[in-house]
Amino acid sequence: MEGRIARAGTKQMDLASVKRAYARWAPIYDWSFGTVSYFGRKRAVHFANEHKGHVLEVGVGTGMSLSHYHPEVRVTGIDVSRDMLERARRRVADEGLSHVEALEEMDAQALRYPDETFDTVAAMHVVSVVPAPARVMAEMARVCKTGGQVLVLNHFARAKGPLHWIEKTMAPFAKAIGWHADFTIEPVLAEKRLELFDKVPAPPFGIFTLLRLRKVRR
Numbered sequence: 001m002e003g004r005i006a007r008a009g010t011k012q013m014d015l016a017s018v019k020r021a022y023a024r025w026a027p028i029y030d031w032s033f034g035t036v037s038y039f040g041r042k043r044a045v046h047f048a049n050e051h052k053g054h055v056l057e058v059g060v061g062t063g064m065s066l067s068h069y070h071p072e073v074r075v076t077g078i079d080v081s082r083d084m085l086e087r088a089r090r091r092v093a094d095e096g097l098s099h100v101e102a103l104e105e106m107d108a109q110a111l112r113y114p115d116e117t118f119d120t121v122a123a124m125h126v127v128s129v130v131p132a133p134a135r136v137m138a139e140m141a142r143v144c145k146t147g148g149q150v151l152v153l154n155h156f157a158r159a160k161g162p163l164h165w166i167e168k169t170m171a172p173f174a175k176a177i178g179w180h181a182d183f184t185i186e187p188v189l190a191e192k193r194l195e196l197f198d199k200v201p202a203p204p205f206g207i208f209t210l211l212r213l214r215k216v217r218r
């Protein structure tokens with residue numbers, strides 16, 4: 001099923017729904033979800049800074065992470081939502097973030113970069129939004145240099161407990177809210193060229209998880 005994900009009990013989300021959802025989110029994103037997720041994003045960027053080199057941030061959104069990068073790290077960001085990108089571009093101009101080399105409108109499922117381009121490829125709160133998460137992981141692996149790292153920060157569905165109940169309740173509203181609340185970790189870990197070497201809970205209260213994966217030759 002091209003450009004869509006099939007998940008039992010979940011309304012499917014295609015690229016047009018994603019764009020519509022994030023056109024609605026863009027004006028309120030920074031002070032709503034953006035604030036809640038602030039410290040987790042900062043932690044993920046810390047690992048990109050350690051690795052240095054050229055970073056690709058997939059689904060860069062309004063660019064809330066961009067000021068956390070070390071000035072010596074070169075950053076390219078892509079996003080499919082023009083409304084979110086517009087805010088990221090404004091932020092880069094307003095804050096004079098000269099380490100940001102490019103912000104491009106692009107689908108993470110079909111990246112327009114050659115193989116083995118980036119030292120770090122990061123996706124923060126993106127894999128549960130895209131129509132085909134496995135394809136995005138494959139693209140992230142392709143453009144990452146062998147030995148480079150892929151960072152995935154996201155909320156992953158719990159198997160039980162009160163959060164599991166909330167996730168199940170929210171799942172049918174994926175199209176309206178702009179992400180799949182019942183998204184599981186499996187599609188992220190299934191990419192053969194990426195080896196998981198670190199998995200840590202991220203703030204607030206460990207709701208999010210930060211995965212660090214290494215690109216290996218297969």
Ligand SMILES: C[S@@+](CC[C@H](N)C(=O)[O-])C[C@H]1O[C@@H](n2cnc3c(N)ncnc32)[C@H](O)[C@@H]1O
Pocket residue numbers: 018022034037041058059060061062063064065078079080081084106107108109123124125126129130131
């Ligand atoms: C929840 S926001 C996260 C934004 C940012 N990474 C952050 O941490 O604040 C999800 C972002 O993913 C983008 N997105 C969704 N599907 C995409 C796709 N197929 N290609 C590129 N970006 C996509 C959305 O437009 C949105 O900006």
